[in-house]
Amino acid sequence: MAGPILEVENLSVDIPVPAGLLHPVQEVDFRVERGRTLAIVGESGCGKSLTSLALMNLLPPRARRTAGRLALDGEDLLGLSEREMSNLRGNRMSMIFQEPMTSLNPAYTVGDQLVEAERRHRRTSASQARDRATWLLEKVGMIGAQGRLRQYPHQLSGGLRQRVMIAMALMCEPDLVIADEPTTALDVTIQAQILHLLSDLQREFSTGLILITHDLGVVARLCDRVAVMYAGQIVEEGTARQIFRTPAHPYTRGLLDCIPIPGKTRRGEHLGTIAGIVPSLVGAMRGCHFADRCPHAEETCRSAPVAFRDGVETGHRYRCILAPDHGPDANGERNRANGRTNPE
Amino acid sequence: MLAYLLKRLGVAILVALTVSLITFSMIYLSGDPAVALAGESATEEDIENIRRFYGYDRPILIQYLDWLARAVQGDFGQSHYLREPVARIIFERLPTTMWLGFLALTFALTLSVPLGVLAAIRPNSLVDRAALTIAVVGQAMPSFWFALTLMLWLGIYWRLLPITGTASWANFVMPAVALGYYVTPAVMRLTRAGMLEVLAADYIRTARAKGLRPMRVLFKHALRNAIIPVVSLAAVQFGFMLGGSIVIETIFAINGLGFLAWESIQRADLPMMQAIVLVLSVFYIVLTFLADMLNAWLDPRIRVV
Numbered sequence: 001m002a003g004p005i006l007e008v009e010n011l012s013v014d015i016p017v018p019a020g021l022l023h024p025v026q027e028v029d030f031r032v033e034r035g036r037t038l039a040i041v042g043e044s045g046c047g048k049s050l051t052s053l054a055l056m057n058l059l060p061p062r063a064r065r066t067a068g069r070l071a072l073d074g075e076d077l078l079g080l081s082e083r084e085m086s087n088l089r090g091n092r093m094s095m096i097f098q099e100p101m102t103s104l105n106p107a108y109t110v111g112d113q114l115v116e117a118e119r120r121h122r123r124t125s126a127s128q129a130r131d132r133a134t135w136l137l138e139k140v141g142m143i144g145a146q147g148r149l150r151q152y153p154h155q156l157s158g159g160l161r162q163r164v165m166i167a168m169a170l171m172c173e174p175d176l177v178i179a180d181e182p183t184t185a186l187d188v189t190i191q192a193q194i195l196h197l198l199s200d201l202q203r204e205f206s207t208g209l210i211l212i213t214h215d216l217g218v219v220a221r222l223c224d225r226v227a228v229m230y231a232g233q234i235v236e237e238g239t240a241r242q243i244f245r246t247p248a249h250p251y252t253r254g255l256l257d258c259i260p261i262p263g264k265t266r267r268g269e270h271l272g273t274i275a276g277i278v279p280s281l282v283g284a285m286r287g288c289h290f291a292d293r294c295p296h297a298e299e300t301c302r303s304a305p306v307a308f309r310d311g312v313e314t315g316h317r318y319r320c321i322l323a324p325d326h327g328p329d330a331n332g333e334r335n336r337a338n339g340r341t342n343p344e
Numbered sequence: 345m346l347a348y349l350l351k352r353l354g355v356a357i358l359v360a361l362t363v364s365l366i367t368f369s370m371i372y373l374s375g376d377p378a379v380a381l382a383g384e385s386a387t388e389e390d391i392e393n394i395r396r397f398y399g400y401d402r403p404i405l406i407q408y409l410d411w412l413a414r415a416v417q418g419d420f421g422q423s424h425y426l427r428e429p430v431a432r433i434i435f436e437r438l439p440t441t442m443w444l445g446f447l448a449l450t451f452a453l454t455l456s457v458p459l460g461v462l463a464a465i466r467p468n469s470l471v472d473r474a475a476l477t478i479a480v481v482g483q484a485m486p487s488f489w490f491a492l493t494l495m496l497w498l499g500i501y502w503r504l505l506p507i508t509g510t511a512s513w514a515n516f517v518m519p520a521v522a523l524g525y526y527v528t529p530a531v532m533r534l535t536r537a538g539m540l541e542v543l544a545a546d547y548i549r550t551a552r553a554k555g556l557r558p559m560r561v562l563f564k565h566a567l568r569n570a571i572i573p574v575v576s577l578a579a580v581q582f583g584f585m586l587g588g589s590i591v592i593e594t595i596f597a598i599n600g601l602g603f604l605a606w607e608s609i610q611r612a613d614l615p616m617m618q619a620i621v622l623v624l625s626v627f628y629i630v631l632t633f634l635a636d637m638l639n640a641w642l643d644p645r646i647r648v649v
Contacts, residue, residue, distance in 0.1 A: 056553060058549060058552055058553060086552075086555045086556070086557065087555060088555065089552070089553055089554065089555035090553060090554035090555035090556075091555055094553065094554075095553045097546060097549065097550065097553075099546050102545065102546040102547065103546040103547055103549070103550045104547055104550065105547040105550070105551065105565050105569070106547070106569065106643065106644070106645055107565075107568045107569055107642060107643055107644065108565075116554065116556070117554045120554060120555050120556055120557075121555060152644040152645070154644065154645045154648075165550075168550075168554070
């Protein structure tokens with residue numbers, strides 16, 4: 001039972017575009033331990049969604065995936081044919097998408113779509129599968145689960161549809177669930193419910209979970225480990241505590257600075273922003289991807305690729321050639337981050 | 345679902361009534377029907393007799409209601425030319441036209457839907473280009489010209505198929521192809537466009553994320569959604585085909601409703617023309633209604649009134 005449920009080494013995605021070759025995901029590596037949660041955070045376009053699609057081998061047709069190693073529970077995924085891969089999808093690894101309003105087929109009932117997910121992979125009867133679907137709909141907090149099976153997606157609200165999507169992902173008791181911004185399209189009040197649900201179910205079924213999000217507040221409360229992505233690369237990775245208390249990469253610190261903290265951030269006070277724009281990912285890029293926006297960047301940052309360095313604590317690493325406590329305001333940021341993580 | 349059905353049915357009946365009113369007023373479009381019937385050398389007295397004989401002296405509303413009441417019961421009056429009940433002649437000819445229409449639509453759908461799907465799976469591929477060529481040629485070619493070309497090559501030069509008549513199934517091949525080809529481009533392009541749109545939808549990605557096999561994703565999850573506009577279009581096109589069958593039946597000398605319509609126009613046989621227009625319109629209305637029902641079955645969102 002030892003060993004991580006998912007190992008990813010040197011994962012890259014390339015997409016040919018008219019201007020050249022786009023590198024939306026570059027040399028990403030991480031692992032997800034059994035029954036643990038890894039958060040991948042970053043702003044829009046940083047490659048987090050494509051990373052998750054690459055794991056499932058659901059990339060758009062023109063995108064090319066390369067990796068040094070990609071293994072689910074020790075089993076290599078890179079050598080699998082599309083047919084073998086489809087045997088794992090929805091079975092041992094499943095995915096929850098960002099858009100519950102459009103992710104369910106409008107022409108079929110909820111029950112049909114749930115049952116189908118199980119019967120593709122298991123030799124169960126239709127009624128057994130329906131029983132499991134009902135049980136899971138109850139698990140995800142839907143009242144009158146039996147009757148819901150006969151409903152069509154358009155008869156459900158966004159929050160309910162996302163609950164259906166979660167139930168669908170759990171139909172075959174997967175080892176790993178990838179949730180790609182599962183709450184972004186939902187009302188704020190529903191967001192918290194859905195996240196707690198995900199977290200509860202993840203613990204109950206001891207499933208590995210990759211939670212892709214740009215909401216750092218969510219990460220602080222629900223995740224064991226955090227990988228921060230910027231412009232196609234992981235720039236910092238560590239436990240949630242390490243990332244929030246001792247952020248080392250200037251980008252991570254900038255991100256944390258952008259969050260208002262109730263009771264600490266004064267009304268009318270300026271929230272942090274990160275100056276500049278995300279670099280184009282077309283063509284080869286040398287040096288640190290964040291250099292153009294980094295307040296501490298030096299000439300050396302731009303000249304050579306930046307390798308990972310280990311942080312003070314084990315399991316913490318970051319891509320920055322400068323020391324972790326660089327910069328005059330590092331202490332202030334750490335204090336704010338403390339305030340954020342305390343309530344849990 | 346029942347509420348939706350009743351609503352569509354109500355609309356269909358209203359449309360049918362409107363069509364019947366327009367059809368009825370056709371008699372008066374070309375002036376006084378009694379004068380037209382009586383001929384050039386008729387006396388005032390003859391015209392008056394004819395007017396009374398056919399009931400043209402009554403108020404128009406009464407004439408319409410009387411005509412409608414009879415039509416609903418299947419009585420369209422006597423043909424002015426053939427001196428036989430219109431209904432009997434029409435129902436003799438109707439099966440031939442229906443059969444031709446059915447064959448033409450079957451040909452059109454079996455050609456255009458699979459080609460549209462293939463073109464959408466591999467956009468800009470060889471199949472897509474071939475399908476586009478077929479569509480453009482079909483769109484550009486008038487059906488009477490295509491019919492004559494078929495006749496010339498398949499019928500006369502190569503002697504593969506009989507040219508005219510309705511003696512065997514072989515007689516229907518060329519007319520059905522000529523008539524159906526006319527419908528193919530629109531259906532094919534709409535299928536392709538619909539499939540392209542649906543294949544990019546989030547729920548297709550969900551289906552793949554469940555590990556479903558490509559064929560199941562394509563036929564269960566994609567085609568059902570993509571085919572909805574195609575069903576509506578096919579019903580409309582079938583209506584056009586009934587009109588187009590006038591040309592095709594005349595070219596191939598097929599004794600159907602279209603041929604009868606053409607003959608009746610030449611003979612100025614008003615009751616016959618009225619009846620043909622009404623029957624074809626009602627068919628069209630029924631088809632549209634069936635297409636609505638089929639779509640409601642395909643897409644549950646339509647069922648919400």
